[in-house]
Amino acid sequence: MNQRDLERLSEYLDGRLSPDEAIHLEARLSSDSELAAALQALRETRALLRQLPRRRSPRNFSLTPQMVSRRPPLPRFYPVLRLATAFATFLFLLVFLVRQVPFPVPAAMPMAEAGPAAPALMAATLEEQPSPEPPHTPKALAQELQENLTPATPIPEEDYSSLRIAAEPLSNVPQEAPLSLLLARGQILFGLLALLGAATMLIVRYTTARKWRA
Amino acid sequence: MNESHLIASAQRGDLNAFNTLVLHYQDMVFNAALRILGEEEAAADASQEAFLSAFQALPSYRGGSFKAWLLRIVTNACYDELRRRKRRPTAPLEPQTDQGDDLETTRWLTDSALTPDQQLEAQELEHAIQHCLDALPTDFRLVVVLADIEGLDYLEIAHALRLPIGTIKSRLARARLRLRECLQDFWELLPSAFRLRNEKNA
Numbered sequence: 124m125n126q127r128d129l130e131r132l133s134e135y136l137d138g139r140l141s142p143d144e145a146i147h148l149e150a151r152l153s154s155d156s157e158l159a160a161a162l163q164a165l166r167e168t169r170a171l172l173r174q175l176p177r178r179r180s181p182r183n184f185s186l187t188p189q190m191v192s193r194r195p196p197l198p199r200f201y202p203v204l205r206l207a208t209a210f211a212t213f214l215f216l217l218v219f220l221v222r223q224v225p226f227p228v229p230a231a232m233p234m235a236e237a238g239p240a241a242p243a244l245m246a247a248t249l250e251e252q253p254s255p256e257p258p259h260t261p262k263a264l265a266q267e268l269q270e271n272l273t274p275a276t277p278i279p280e281e282d283y284s285s286l287r288i289a290a291e292p293l294s295n296v297p298q299e300a301p302l303s304l305l306l307a308r309g310q311i312l313f314g315l316l317a318l319l320g321a322a323t324m325l326i327v328r329y330t331t332a333r334k335w336r337a
Numbered sequence: 338m339n340e341s342h343l344i345a346s347a348q349r350g351d352l353n354a355f356n357t358l359v360l361h362y363q364d365m366v367f368n369a370a371l372r373i374l375g376e377e378e379a380a381a382d383a384s385q386e387a388f389l390s391a392f393q394a395l396p397s398y399r400g401g402s403f404k405a406w407l408l409r410i411v412t413n414a415c416y417d418e419l420r421r422r423k424r425r426p427t428a429p430l431e432p433q434t435d436q437g438d439d440l441e442t443t444r445w446l447t448d449s450a451l452t453p454d455q456q457l458e459a460q461e462l463e464h465a466i467q468h469c470l471d472a473l474p475t476d477f478r479l480v481v482v483l484a485d486i487e488g489l490d491y492l493e494i495a496h497a498l499r500l501p502i503g504t505i506k507s508r509l510a511r512a513r514l515r516l517r518e519c520l521q522d523f524w525e526l527l528p529s530a531f532r533l534r535n536e537k538n539a
Contacts, residue, residue: 133510164517175486179364180366181367183363184384184385188352191393
């Protein structure tokens with residue numbers, strides 16, 4: 124029995140042969156015991172399969188509105204992207220608001236024009252540290268610097284006076300330029316980052332939805 | 338409400354109408370998945386996935402046998418599961434030769450590799466048949482499940498599997514022969530009355 128005979132027998136079993144083909148095959152079956160046995164084997168196999176017990180489904184497969192509205196699974200990095208975009212947007216708005224209001228700069232705030240004098244920079248650093256105490260004068264700062272940093276080796280009087288000289292010009296420095304420039308640049312940077320993040324989120328959502336539908 | 342009305346309502350987004358169809362067809366869908374996958378839990382998951390896909394694909398349903406359309410979707414869900422298994426194989430489903438070709442015979446099922454417990458389990462008719470179904474190549478198993486267990490005709494199977502009818506006929510014939518060879522090893526375990534009844538029905 125070849126492959127073609129097998130297919131014919133299977134089709135015959137399913138009643139798919141034309142009347143002429145069926146008559147021809149039945150003539151062969153009556154004279155070919157091997158072919159007849161093969162037909163019987165196929166018939167028994169099909170009957171076994173048809174009589175397999177039907178199982179009841181173990182649970183109800185009804186859909187809930189939540190299941191139906193399910194969205195395509197987004198990539199793992201998506202929440203990070205969303206958070207970063209939200210953070211950039213927040214910073215953009217914050218900088219924007221800060222630029223709208225007059226920004227009082229403390230009198231001793233160091234500027235770029237303050238010069239390279241190291242004691243002045245150190246004094247400014249001390250000034251920037253949050254402290255409940257009232258603002259220090261340059262003299263007080265220098266005094267404090269002396270007490271805190273070099274208690275073991277007192278600074279000579281002439282060094283002390285040079286500190287005061289170097290720090291005094293700070294109160295006369297113009298207050299705007301570098302800070303406002305920095306804020307403007309920050310606003311542009313955060314705005315661009317927020318836009319970039321939002322655009323990436325849209326692209327990720329679109330491509331994921333397309334893949335999901337396919 | 339008849340089936341076509343329920344389908345039309347479901348196509349308009351009526352979830353209650355669709356769930357009425359789910360209740361009517363869920364046993365059929367689960368049984369098809371069970372015979373293809375051979376595991377109850379995986380079959381239940383595939384069934385759930387199939388109904389969800391069916392609801393989402395309803396707008397593309399253009400009439401014809403709803404049963405065949407559903408079986409096509411559950412077949413796809415089973416294919417996906419089988420592909421996942423292939424990527425994460427736990428045990429070989431089919432024996433292979435040293436050259437990697439599938440063995441033509443399924444007699445390996447009854448050799449000494451089967452433990453006494455497994456043989457005992459296989460004495461039950463259902464287990465024996467499922468055992469032999471599992472041993473079939475996937476393409477053959479899908480055809481024989483849709484034809485001989487779910488009762489689809491050749492045209493519906495060709496539509497469900499997107500294959501030519503000639504391929505369906507060929508695979509069905511070969512699947513039946515392979516099942517017969519496999520079941521031969523369990524034949525003496527089958528109830529004699531069952532065999533007699535089959536012969537009378539023939």
